Amino acid sequence: MKITVVGAGAVGATAADNIARRGLAEEVILLDIKEGFAEGKAMDMMQTAALNGFDTKVKGVTNDYAATAGTDVVVITSGIPRKPGMTREELIGTNASIVKGVAENILKYSPNVIFVIVSNPMDTMTYLALKTTGLPKNRIIGMGGALDSSRFKFYLSQALNSSPNDVQGVVIGGHGDTTMIPLTRLATLNSLPVSNVLDEATLNKVAADTMVGGATLTKLIGTSAWYAPGAAVAFLVQSIVCDEKKVLPCCVYLDGEYGQKDICLGVPVVLGKTGWEKIVDYKLNAAEQEQFNNSADAVRKMNDVLNTL
Secondary structure, three states, X not given: OEEEEEOOOHHXXXXXXXXXXXXXXOEEEEEEOOOXXXXXXXXXXXXOHHHHOOOOEEEEEEOXXXXXXXXXXXEEOOOOOOOOOOOHHHHHHHHHHHHHHXXXXXXXXXXXXXXXXXXXXXXXXXXXXXXXXOOOHHHEEEOHHHHHHHHHHHHHHHXXXXXXXXXXXXXXXXXXXXXXXXXXXXXXXXXXXXXXXXOHHXXXXXXXXXXXXXXXXXXXXXXXXXXXXXXXXXXXXXXXXXXXXXXXXXXXXXXXXXXXXXXXXXXXXXXXXXXXXXXXXXXXXXXXXXXXXXXXXXXXXXXHHHHHO
């Protein structure tokens, strides 16, 4: 098994480190355009192998796509990160050309690869990757929902004063501060609906905090977060390469599911060795479906910007 991570910045390097520690591949290629940057990050990781007990070989390369040949899963994190006050949408012009170029270069050497898109705005970058590569839709996956749901579980656990591992919660819709939809109605604490424990005002605050979870961190640390995004990548990739059939919210192409067509948006899917295998229908109520439709409208407006580039 071979996994490539494109972009050796904080998110990409953290993703590669998590993948190596989990032992998900014999080899991880870390690729970046900055001379020596990926090589240095990879060397630093390999110097933890004896300490952390992993045998995965992590290799850094500078813009050498030949080194990625035979990749099974590629994670694209490359692009400019958010700065304080920036929205994910403001990144579209720069990151679209980067993601398109990366996808084309990867496919020259790994035609059967599965793509995991992290670059923002993630929903639009996932749609761009699907349309420009022409690959089957099951092999293009946007990562955002896994990250947003983990943040949702964190905020729920804070409100419940419980372990995040005892909480189940899912975020669907767009990966944006105003487009994501934390499904508070379906959230549980060890099978107990959290609505039995938390009042409506508290649940609304949890949802609101989740929606600006990324922006909150950007404001605090001055750039995009990386620990949780990197871990979310590895969690998603593990379900693919180990054929775990986990149900995770991911950004995938919809063709009528959840009432939407010709758009990539976050919905629960089964993840296995061929990519995403099927979409799970959570039977949204009328209010949730309206939120989902509004989220789709907002993402379509972002997608329309691609036509002007």
